[in-house]
Amino acid sequence: MNFFRDRDANSNVFDDPKNDPTAPSPTTSPRKKQKYESQPPSSTGSADDAALASLRKRMAGPSSAKAGLAKDQDEINRIIYEVSKGSKFFENERKKDAQTTERINALLVRRDQKLLQVPRGSAEWLAIERKIEDMATRLENSRDLSRTILHTDIDMFYAAVELARDPSLKGKCFGVGSGVLVTASYEARRGYGVRSGMAVFVAKALCPHLIVVKNDMQSYVQASQKVMAVFEQYDENLAKASLDEAYLDITDYVEQHGGSIDQVVQQLREQVRSETQLTVSVGIAPNTMLAKISSDRNKPDGQFRVQPDRKAIVDFMRDLPCRKIPGIGRVNERILESLGVSTCGEIWNKRVDLWLAFDGKIEWLIKAHLGIGNTIVEPSKREERKSVGREHTFSPTADTQALLDLLKESAQRVEQDLERLDFKGKTVTLVAKRDNYQRFSRARTSTRLVHRAEELYDITSSLLLQEIEREGALSLRLIGVRVTQLVDLRGAAAGEERLRKLFQSKPVAEGEEGATAKTTLRRTARELREEEERQLALAIKQSLEGSADPFTEVPDLSQDDVAVRSRSQTPIAARMTLQSDRNSDMPTAITPRQDPPSEEEGAVQCPVCDRTVHGSNDRLNAHIDACLNQSALNTSPSDPAEAGPSQRGDRPDASAKRKRGPLDLFVRRGK
DNA sequence: GCGGATCAC
DNA sequence: TATGGTGATCCGC
Missing domain, CATH: 3.30.1490.100 (DNA polymerase, Y-family, little finger domain)
Incomplete structure (x- = not known):
């Protein structure tokens, strides 16, 4: 596991105590002397004890602060530390963390220097405040509350699928993965502190009788396909974020089918349960960011809605830890923390400091503070x-x-x-x-x-x-x-x-x-x-197929048992199972593409213009390059092909990003 | 254009 | 004994 991928820990052994956001903020920066290299933990006294405890806590991992987990977290942390310390992996993580500390120190130095030029309350200060106000006003004017967007997240996806495959696992401590755990059962998590992302040998140190199940991608692909098929009934244009996560815009569905939004989502979840035995947690909100955060709120098997109301959103954001914002990882979390910002609400209080530290580039933070996010849901496009x-x-x-x-x-x-x-x-x-x-x-x-x-x-x-x-x-x-x-x-x-x-x-x-x-x-x-x-x-x-060779496909790992994304951005997974379900003899059902003529043969067909080209490889390449450049130049933007049943295209920002197929050009001509 | 860093999943 | 793979983006140079 990655000890430093801790969503919840908020301190670190290598942190300079002066970075403590609760400590008074100095206007000068003596921190440079405090870098890790000059103060290894082993060379200090009581600070060492604190450092050790802090490090152990950090190593506890993403779930350490969640309710219902292991009772003796300290003991768990100690074991993890014992089996991990001294490894090259660990040393590297420590080094990277020290590097982050350095970066923070530099950032604070810059802020402090600027603070000397722009004293609090000065004309310049007020001018910056004004600029931020304008930014916020502009963002506020762009706020779109008209869509109902879901973020769906299958609970304990890998573990749930494995449980369905092998019911004898029920109630036991098990994990899924090889080398590194993709997920762990509730029993292993709760009783022993086993978590996803943890190296198997560490997990076994915590839970010696842990059953480790090798992951079976095909099962997950099939399960995902079934769930997504349900989702597609609610939004055919859904965006699949991974095998177990998706974004849906159900505005049109609700309009056409009636019922309250919450009822529709209840129904969706019930349908998934009855058709797949899997449960999903759903976030409901007017944009994807809020939906994503919300889906975590009543997990597992729950739903949470952020009302499409400015005040409700701002209230929701106020006490939300910055780390919950997609895009703010552990480094940015530490950076913000060092500036006295732990929650999205605090972004506003510290807005001028942030402006000075980030050189004015804080729009993303202001958006987070306001709870403004993407309101367009569309599948990712292969060609992008x-x-x-x-x-x-x-x-x-x-x-x-x-x-x-x-x-x-x-x-x-x-x-x-x-x-x-x-x-x-x-x-x-x-x-x-x-x-x-x-x-x-x-x-x-x-x-x-x-x-x-x-x-x-x-x-x-x-x-x-x-x-x-x-x-x-x-x-x-x-x-x-x-x-x-x-x-x-x-x-x-x-x-x-x-x-x-x-x-x-x-x-x-x-x-x-x-x-x-x-x-x-x-x-x-x-x-x-x-x-x-x-x-x-x-x-x-x-x-x-490739499970025998060293390049075997490995599923993604992540904070939770999620991260089961098919390698391609396109939803290939689902389609494959469709094929394999229909045809037991897959190899004949799936026709490989014809190999293009070999470029070594001296005469090949250009894949762009289809003309036969003679000559050396270089010459062929040159021809193809020219051909591609030509067709790229000839390609002009065009209107959406056929106006679909959905009315989302009527929204100005949606039409701008409207999906455009390769045939658009011709359809328009045909009109 | 290149390389490192960060992040998501 | 031992800690993953794929892709995107941003920044500084």
């Missing part, structure tokens, strides 16, 4: 992807050849992913982690579009060798490859262009105008979607 990468952890090695081999495996994985997703990229990054857990990356941007494993390996291996040359042997525990500056071979630019050419090559039947054209297009679109489905299914299948 920014990077594709693979990385893998292994037992540390400094053997260059071994590292290169591992790198090659990552490169091959990335090639597969790029192929499947129809992307190429310009920037290739080597990512690595030293055996002391320190991460680093080295990148190179190519003038060409790269996607093949060989190219990826060539670039990253040269970066690695360069690094080894520079600083001698590198003992690594993780290595990987990431590609950015992606170019979509299927999406808006290439896809539309491709379709347009296809369409033009099959002229509309005489006299029939749009009708034939549209049906042709619709069919083409459907075929494309089906092809996409097959690709996605294939992807899932591959990821599920």
